[in-house]
Amino acid sequence: DAGVIQSPRHEVTEMGQEVTLRCKPISGHNSLFWYRQTMMRGLELLIYFNNNVPIDDSGMPEDRFSAKMPNASFSTLKIQPSEPRDSAVYFCASSPRTGKGYTFGSGTRLTVV
Amino acid sequence: GENVEQHPSTLSVQEGDSAVIKCTYSDSASNYFPWYKQELGKGPQLIIDIRSNVGEKKDQRIAVTLNKTAKHFSLHITETQPEDSAVYFCAATPNTGNQFYFGTGTSLTVIP
Numbered sequence: 001d002a003g004v005i006q007s008p009r010h011e012v013t014e015m016g017q018e019v020t021l022r023c024k025p026i027s028g029h030n031s032l033f034w035y036r037q038t039m040m041r042g043l044e045l046l047i048y049f050n051n052n053v054p055i056d057d058s059g060m061p062e063d064r065f066s067a068k069m070p071n072a073s074f075s076t077l078k079i080q081p082s083e084p085r086d087s088a089v090y091f092c093a094s095s096p097r098t099g100k101g102y103t104f105g106s107g108t109r110l111t112v113v
Numbered sequence: 114g115e116n117v118e119q120h121p122s123t124l125s126v127q128e129g130d131s132a133v134i135k136c137t138y139s140d141s142a143s144n145y146f147p148w149y150k151q152e153l154g155k156g157p158q159l160i161i162d163i164r165s166n167v168g169e170k171k172d173q174r175i176a177v178t179l180n181k182t183a184k185h186f187s188l189h190i191t192e193t194q195p196e197d198s199a200v201y202f203c204a205a206t207p208n209t210g211n212q213f214y215f216g217t218g219t220s221l222t223v224i225p
Contacts, residue, residue, distance in 0.1 A: 004156075033212065043157075043202065043215045056212065091156050101147035101204070102213060104156035 004105035006092050012111045018080040021108045023092030024073055033102065034067055034077050035091040043091075049075065082112045115140040117205050119216025126193050127224050134219045136203035137185045143205040146186050147213070148177060151200045160201075161188070193223045 005024040013019050025032045033048040047057040049069045057067070064083070069075040079086055089109050093102035116139040126132050138146075144165035149157035163170045163177045163186065170177050174193075179186040186205075190197055200220050204213040 031211075042217045045212050048212055050211075093156075101145065101159050101162055101206075102157075104149075104158070106156050 004092055004094050004103050006090075006105035006108050008108060009106065010109045010111075012113065013082055015083055015112055016081045017112075018078065019082045019086075019110060019112075021077040021090050021092075021110070023075045023077070023105060025075070025092070025094030026103055027073065028096065029094035029103075030097045031095045032069060032075050033093045033095075034075070035093065035104075037089045037091060037107070046077070079110075082110075084112045087111050115143055115205055115207075115214040117203060117214045117216045119203050119219060121219060122217065123220045123222075125222045125224060128193060128195060130193055132190045132193055132197070132221055132223075134188045134201055134203070134221070135185060136187070136205075136216050137183075138205040138214070139184065140205070140207065141181075141184070142207040143214075145206050145208075146177070146179060147204050148188050149202040149204065149215075151202065151218075153199075157202055190221075193221075195223050195225050197221060198223045 007022045031050050034046040036044045046059045047067045048055055052069045065079055067077045089107045091104050091107045093104045095102045119136045147162040148160050150160045151157040161172050161175050161177050163179050174191045176189045200218045202218050203216040206213045
């Protein structure tokens with residue numbers, strides 16, 4: 001099992017540009033989560049999906065953020081337009097319906113200049 | 114919703130000593146409590162977990178205890194080693210398929 005796969009690992013972009021982060025969950029996991037981690041705010045849940053359906057997006061900062069899960073093996077988090085305050089490490093995690101907890105990906109370090 | 118508090122925020126111990134990290138939660142419906150270790154530049158990794166029908170669980174040098182009445186749980190690391198240095202997060206949830214509520218993390222430094 002390759003675990004949760006995120007791409008890219010690092011992204012540097014200019015303010016105003018569109019950024020797309022990608023995630024491939026573990027096969028067979030029913031739930032997928034997007035987190036943002038910063039020194040100031042720690043781990044923040046942005047949105048999560050169960051069986052590809054968004055369940056709670058109350059953590060999405062504003063309309064500039066959007067997430068999709070078109071199928072069980074792929075999800076994207078998009079920021080448009082990006083701003084310097086979006087700079088953070090973004091983690092994707094997946095979990096089965098029952099049993100063990102999340103498995104996190106290695107994260108995408110986003111820098112908006 | 115659930116509120117998880119974690120203490121201390123930083124902890125330094127001498128190699129070989131024990132380290133204890135404590136968390137409290139607010140929602141009595143929470144029944145699953147995982148602990149994650151995050152090394153620099155990596156994602157959090159599950160190291161041990163406990164369910165509400167168990168009071169204690171041990172895995173080699175790591176143990177977790179749970180007091181449901183008081184709504185607190187703790188991570189114990191014995192015979193600490195430099196490779197234990199990392200940030201540790203506790204979490205609580207009523208359902209592993211739903212969101213986890215994370216503590217704010219404890220930065221553990223083991224001094225050789």
